[in-house]
Each structure stands twice: as C-alpha cells, then as structure tokens.
Amino acid sequence: MFFDGMEKLTVFELNGVRMLQLPPSLANLVNLRMLSLNECQLEDITILKDLKNNLEVLSLRGSDIKALPSEIGQLTQLRLLDLRDCKKLSKIPQGVISNLSRLEELYILDNLSPWEATRGNKEGIKVNLDELRKLTQLTTLHIHIPDAMLLPKDICFENLIRFIISMGERFYYLKYQSSTRMFKLVGVPFRDEFNVLLERAEVLHLEKVEGLQKVYHGLYPSGSFNKLTVLTIKVS
Template sequence: MDFSINYLDLLKYCYGLGSFHGINTLEAARNRLYTLVRNLKDCCLLLDCPHNSEDCHMHDVVCDVATLIASKDHNMIIVRDDDGLKERLDVDVLKRCKELSMHGGDFHELPDEMECPELRFLYVDGGDHSLQIPDTFFQGMERLEVLDFTQMQLSSLPLLRNLLTLCLDGCVLDDIAVIGKLKNSVVLSLLGSQISKLPKEIGFLSHLRLLDLSNCSKLEVIPPNVLSSLVALEELYMGNSFVRWEAEGLNNERNNANLPELRHLSHLTTLEIHIPDASNLPKDLLFEKLERYVIFVGDVWDWSDKTKGLLQLKELEIRECSIMGAIVVKEGEIEDTDMILFPKLRCLALRDLPKLISFLSAQNSFITAFGEIISDGKLDFYVPILHE
C-alpha cells in the first residue's frame, strides 16, 4: 500500500528540525520544501495524490528503500507493529538513534524508559487513544526537537526545553499548560484534538511561527490576549474550530478572544478562520504579508467541502485589492468538474480591483531553486458567475 504524507506536516517537521540551513521564515521554508517535492516528483520518487492536492504519495517499493536507507545511514528506527518492538528498541541501537517513528495503532504499551541521547524526532501513533505514556518515558531525550503524538489521550505533558515542534493531532487533551514553558517552540499543532479551552500559557510562546487549531470542533474558549501575544506568528489555522469571537469594544471584561487581536500578527502569511457574525469583523483588519487565506463569514459554511458553502452565498463584495487577478484560483488545469455555480447569489459588488480579469482561473506556478515563486500568468475566464 502506498505511503502518503501531508505537505503541512512535512513543513512542521522540517522547520522544527532546521532542515533548511540559512532559512528563517516559514514562507521561505515552504518554498524550499515545494521545490524539493517537485524535484522528487520529477524523479518519480513521489507521486501526486489523486484525491487530495494537500498530500503526496510514495510508492510502497520506494518507501521500503527509503526506510532501509534511513535506518542504515541516518540512524532512524521505524516500528509499525507491536511485533518486534522490544527487539527493535535495543539499548545500543537507541543510543545511536536520531529519529524514531512508531505507528500502526497496535501498540499495547510503551517502554518505561528509553535512553536516546541523540534523538531529535519522535512520532507515536496511539491509534485508539488507549496507549499510556509512562512518567519516565522521556528521560534520556534531552535533545528532542520534534515530538508528534497522534490519536492519544494525554493527561499531562513532559517539559522538554529544546522542543521546537509539538504536534498533538487527534488527541484527547487535559492539562497542557506546561506548553507555556516550551519557550523555544516555533510550531504547535493541535489539529483535530478534543480540547475545550486553550491554555492562557500558550501566550508565552513569543517565538511561535505556526499554530494549527484546525478541526478542534470542541474549542470554545481562547483567553483574551493569547493570540495577540504570538507576535512572531506566520501561519494560523482555525478552520472548523473556534467561532466564539467576542465583539470589539465591550465594556465588561472579556472572557474570549476577539478579532482585533489579530492586528498584532503583522507577520501572518497564512490565515484560516470562521467568523459567523459579520458585525464582529473589524473594518481596518489588514494583513500586508498575507499569501494564503480561507476566511468564512456567516453561518452557512461547511468546512468539510469549502466549495459547498458557495451554494448558499447570497451577497459577495470584494473591494480595494490591488493584487487580485481572479476570485477563485485552482492549481493545475481547469476541468469540467470544476464548475462553481452561485444559485442564490443576488448581489455582487467588485470595486477597485485593478488586476481582476477572471472569476475562476488556473494559475500554474513553479518554484525556482532559489525559492522564488513564479507564475506563468495563465488566467482564463472559464465559468459563468451566475446561475442562469
């Protein structure tokens, strides 16, 4: 069976490991990553995912060879099942191990202690949330830089001061206030986790570059001024997540985050949020460096398919954007299945858009070896704006 991985996960790992020397910003790291992935695809070592443009595939034969090379030349251990776990985690092998990946969801227990003085990357997939972590498990992992726990139940977290990337995707989370002590962290991902309140201590992560709260559907409380404290943040993902934005200018003490806090995030290049009440949207909320965004306004949107919400759209106004060339942009070629109709649209206002030449376009771009994104400028008007 083919192996697949998400581009954003790759970015989280590579940035935390410092894989791209001389690159400081997430945007530059993203461009460099896309260049490497494109080169691997040109060599047929990676494949496009036919159903999801956000993932890439690796053929099982290529995956087996890559695993063997990683094991022999880079001191990486990959364990897929409980079978052979103790044999693979030999004491001498662990002392040399730099990356350890345990996944498959069939583990019944983790070792009480692992002496891994060289370990920099640890991935554990708990499968069904039943896997328990011994209190002494992290002893001997002082150099750990990237930690990814997936599908696990966590009552607490260890204090790993050198940790740069922390991913707790799909986890059941209790007390994670210790995250606020991970002062050097640059990536924090809680994607799909069961958490109702974001700890206020996250506001202490002044070096954080990426925060992923996507699909945290139970998240109802983000304490005031937590988001505004993340002044280095470049990418913020909150799709299908927090929606309880408080209104601006409330006289009483706030209990939740409000949208004006985002004004302090001057480095944002990526933003995904949902704003159910348009009256809470500040008129002067500007992001000069924004490159990618998904901003849903209103209560009719469906994050599971971002185009379905367009079927309910009744009013659309876009104004004062000097760089917008198309309303909807699709990477790659446009096909007949890409028709997007607006059967309920009654009001369309497009103002001060000097470069707008198309509604739906195919914008093919490539990334040079220097990380520069270059577009071939192909913008083709393809579909009718309104349903007849």
C-alpha cells in the same frame, strides 16, 4: 520520567492519545521546535508554556480541548498554530493570539467559532478578532467568521499568500483540496478590505453579497482574477 534524558529532541509527535494531562517531564524538552498533539483527548495543556524558548510549531488539530489556556500566549516563538477540527474549542482568552506576534501560519477552522466583537468584550470568554491585526508576519490564514460584524474595519489581508477564509457560512472545501487561496462570502456586505482576497483567490464563492458593483461592472484592473479556477455567484 518518560522524557528524562531527551533534551536534544527537536520534533515530537504524540497523536491520537487519550490523557487528561500532559506528563510533567515534557517540560524537559527545552529544545523542542515542533510538537504535534493531533487528535488527542486532552484537558490541560498549560505545561506547554515551559517550551516557550524554542517551540515554533504547535499542532492540536482534531484534539478535543475546550479552551486554549492563557499560558499559550507565552509561546512567543511560535510560527505555526494549527487548531483545525477542534470542534469543542469555544474559548481563547483575550490576548493569547495577539501575543503570538511571530505567527506566520494560523489555522482555526471547524470549531465552535470562538470569536466575538470588540464592543462589549468580556475578558477571558472569547478571543477578539481585533487581535489578528497584530499578527504582522501572518502569511497563511484558515478561518471561519460567522458574522462579518466581528471583523475590525481596518483589518489588512495584504500579506496573505495562502488563505481559506469564509464569512457567514462555512467552506465545504474537500472538493477543492488542491486550492490554497479560497474566499467565501454569504450574506455579508462587501467591504474594501476584501478586494485583495478577491484578486488573489483561486476559489471564490459570493452569495447574497451587497455592494459588488465593481465586480459586476468590471472595474478591477486587468488580470485581477487570472488565478481564479472556480467561481460561484448566487444572488438569491
């Protein structure tokens, strides 16, 4: 088989390949730490569970997977998971994200928004945003949340160093590519949990947001917005 005898391999990039299933011999790469399957046409990636002892970086960016298998939750050594531009991704089984407790970087933009609220959650259909609370090591988060009602009330963004977070409407961020801290709210009531994002953002977009009295009246501590380079406010 193709990967036989490659047990010492630690980094593997297989990008832009069309295959329904990954080769079984991939399981032989027991020392693999970084795996890139960007822009691949894949249907079944369950074999990745066999890389659970050492795999730290998994990038599926631009791949056409429709669902993340529950077995991905066994990759407990993962520090980075990139699901950007997976436009067909609409299902992440409950518990997968929260099992990846060592995650430091999570990228999940530009897909079919596989989120749902805690109330009425049906197991196995969509991931629950409540799982983000268990990622205590997370320092980088790229995410779009279509409805702020999906967000747990006590979610904490305090540890985030780099973020691209949009709620209500997506961030069309190509013109801000050099920015690592971007926050966008559209038609979303303001919540205290957002304060830390406002204070750290380099690019800030606020549109039809209720409850911004602190911003309008300058009630934030001096220097809170020193890193801000782009500010957009729309009230109607």
